[in-house]
Amino acid sequence: xxxxxxxxxxxxxxxxxxxxxxxxxxxxxxxxxxxxxxxxxxxxxxxxxxxxxxxxxxxxxxxxxxxxxxxxxxxxxxxxxxxxxxxxxxxxxxxxxxxxxxxxxxxxxxxxxxxxxxxxxxxxxxxxxxxxxxxxxxxxxxxxxxxxxxxxxxxxxxxxxxxxxxxxxxxxxxxxxxxxxxxxxxxxxxxxxxxxxxxxxxxxxxxxxxxxxxxxxxxxxxxxxxxxxxxxxxxxxxxxxxxxxxxxxxxxxxxxxxxxx
Amino acid sequence: xxxxxxxxxxxxxxxxxxxxxxxxxxxxxxxxxxxxxxxxxxxxxxxxxxxxxxxxxxxxxxxxxxxxxxxxxxxxxxxxxxxxxxxxxxxxxxxxxxxxxxxxxxxxxxxxxxxxxxxxxxxxxxxxxxxxxxxxxxxxxxxxxxxxxxxxxxxxxxxxxxxxxxxxxxxxxxxxxxxxxxxxxxxxxxxxxxxxxxxxxxxxxxxxxxxxxxxxxxxxxxxxxxxxxxxxxxxxxxxxxxxxxxxxxxxxxxxxxxxxxxxxxxxxxxxxxxxxxxxxxxxxxxxxxxxxxxxxxxxxxxxxxxxxxxxxxxxxxxxxxxxxxxxxxxxxxxxxxxxxxxxxxxxxxxxxxxxxxxxxxxxxxxxxxxxxxxxxxxxxx
Numbered sequence: 001x002x003x004x005x006x007x008x009x010x011x012x013x014x015x016x017x018x019x020x021x022x023x024x025x026x027x028x029x030x031x032x033x034x035x036x037x038x039x040x041x042x043x044x045x046x047x048x049x050x051x052x053x054x055x056x057x058x059x060x061x062x063x064x065x066x067x068x069x070x071x072x073x074x075x076x077x078x079x080x081x082x083x084x085x086x087x088x089x090x091x092x093x094x095x096x097x098x099x100x101x102x103x104x105x106x107x108x109x110x111x112x113x114x115x116x117x118x119x120x121x122x123x124x125x126x127x128x129x130x131x132x133x134x135x136x137x138x139x140x141x142x143x144x145x146x147x148x149x150x151x152x153x154x155x156x157x158x159x160x161x162x163x164x165x166x167x168x169x170x171x172x173x174x175x176x177x178x179x180x181x182x183x184x185x186x187x188x189x190x191x192x193x194x195x196x197x198x199x200x201x202x203x204x205x206x207x208x209x210x211x212x213x214x215x216x217x218x219x220x221x222x223x224x225x226x227x228x229x230x231x232x233x234x235x236x237x238x239x240x241x242x243x244x245x246x247x248x249x250x251x252x253x254x255x256x257x258x259x260x261x
Numbered sequence: 262x263x264x265x266x267x268x269x270x271x272x273x274x275x276x277x278x279x280x281x282x283x284x285x286x287x288x289x290x291x292x293x294x295x296x297x298x299x300x301x302x303x304x305x306x307x308x309x310x311x312x313x314x315x316x317x318x319x320x321x322x323x324x325x326x327x328x329x330x331x332x333x334x335x336x337x338x339x340x341x342x343x344x345x346x347x348x349x350x351x352x353x354x355x356x357x358x359x360x361x362x363x364x365x366x367x368x369x370x371x372x373x374x375x376x377x378x379x380x381x382x383x384x385x386x387x388x389x390x391x392x393x394x395x396x397x398x399x400x401x402x403x404x405x406x407x408x409x410x411x412x413x414x415x416x417x418x419x420x421x422x423x424x425x426x427x428x429x430x431x432x433x434x435x436x437x438x439x440x441x442x443x444x445x446x447x448x449x450x451x452x453x454x455x456x457x458x459x460x461x462x463x464x465x466x467x468x469x470x471x472x473x474x475x476x477x478x479x480x481x482x483x484x485x486x487x488x489x490x491x492x493x494x495x496x497x498x499x500x501x502x503x504x505x506x507x508x509x510x511x512x513x514x515x516x517x518x519x520x521x522x523x524x525x526x527x528x529x530x531x532x533x534x535x536x537x538x539x540x541x542x543x544x545x546x547x548x549x550x551x552x553x554x555x556x557x558x559x560x561x562x563x564x565x566x567x568x569x570x571x572x573x574x575x576x577x578x579x580x581x582x583x584x585x586x587x588x589x590x591x592x593x594x595x596x597x598x599x600x601x602x603x604x605x606x607x608x609x610x611x612x613x614x615x616x617x618x619x620x621x622x623x624x625x626x627x628x629x630x631x632x633x634x635x636x637x638x639x640x641x642x
Contacts, residue, residue, distance in 0.1 A: 028315075029313050029315040029316050029580065030315075030316065030576075030577075030578065031578045031579070032578045032579035032580075033315045033579070053536075054535055054536040054539065058470065058484060058537060059470060059471070059480075059484075060470060060482050060578065062535060065578075078512070109512075216314075217314075218314045218315070218371065219314075220314075221315075
């Protein structure tokens, strides 16, 4: 990439990443497509549902595929209580040798919205136990601030329900969250296509975590690349500063001094 | 002598073709023939309803094999006297709510771009075909050409046909090593016994990758992909279902399906789990199966449970089979069939046997050879 347009990277808990995209490993048509899509996305952080995969893989499992080329971010998908999530995080720490965890505590399986009360409890406990906690949470500024105060390394508000592809449903809340917390804000869930990712970045979000939008696309590898470009474009636009919106036109070529014919 | 490692549907079918051509062939099976993934499979022959995005390359092979199955079944009946319960009512994919319906429309549009021959049904039309489907079924896709067989009967028929053609089947014999000298296969070792072979076919399903002795470059990228299933027993003479039906799914069960067999068994499957070689049944697995199934077909509530089991799909890295020759002379692949082992058995048998007998690599088999996983070396800048 051209050095002049290179975006600044993302730093979480003191670790820097060149890409602002985090990508999931579920629901791809197959492993080959998954690997090609992750490659095309440029993501360095790859999230894995530790409860759903065996760590003993016999050479062709998920962890064999991912190898040590990526920063693995175990998640607690499928956990409904703080206790469950803490146990899962501990299992992941032991198995994968990482303190990082994407904390998910789900309220119900129709909406997959977070259970805020359990999430806050789980986050508090995991932070105390020395984890680097990245909580998937509602787009609620107060919850996000509480999570930051507890010592979470980032907050990951949803933009729409997981897997819904509905895009950025409440940009105003995301902006308030961005203004109110000082840790990185990662949009987690809801991105359906590249423009959604660009919109989130233009709002000043620090990064995006996505999965279904790529895994479920007709051409996952193509969509992964589109997401990478969307995020780069959105971030660059944010850093470059957009013009204000105005109701009436402003001619780009002033007419003062023009020859009268 | 040809040696085939693995007595599942593909190993037996290849063996049958070779034996029928008058060639000496031995199938080595570490357990009982036909009791691995073949035993666990639902026997659906559904290349259309199961077509998946980013896997279009598999479609022509799957369609060809599906079209061959009726003849294959007739041939098996003639050779073995066993009827494999070939059923041609077709396959219905149902949607149960608004989100499902949108997803189904999306799939239907996609199927049409592939040129598949499918019919869109209203909920009413779907229930005319299958009266026991839930009221909640609001739309469906019907595929007349997606059929099914009973995979266990197919295995029994193949075993009988293979033996009748003069093939040797040794059950309870585990292969401990593939013997390679230079770049050429010379046979296999099982315990203290060495069996010389001009060619060795790896048809060992989920275990194919880890057989000792296969040179690294020729190890097939295959892993076990666990599926839990349940069979209910339908009322004799009054089955609750006649077509294969696919419903929606969640988490462990991405898409629930029903495969009704003529003997009254109603197979419901399947979970998709990356759990290594574990084949344990779990509360969550069976719960998800029954929950998804009940929503599409509430009449299952009353049906007695006949059997529960779990099997291991031999999943290759791209879900397509790995067929034909490798970089090691005489080492031949017939593995990695993922969920399509029953469907792809006829083409697997024909193409692999043709290669072994005549050295011919069929054009249709070429894209599915092991070498596709070897990435071109990236050009240096």
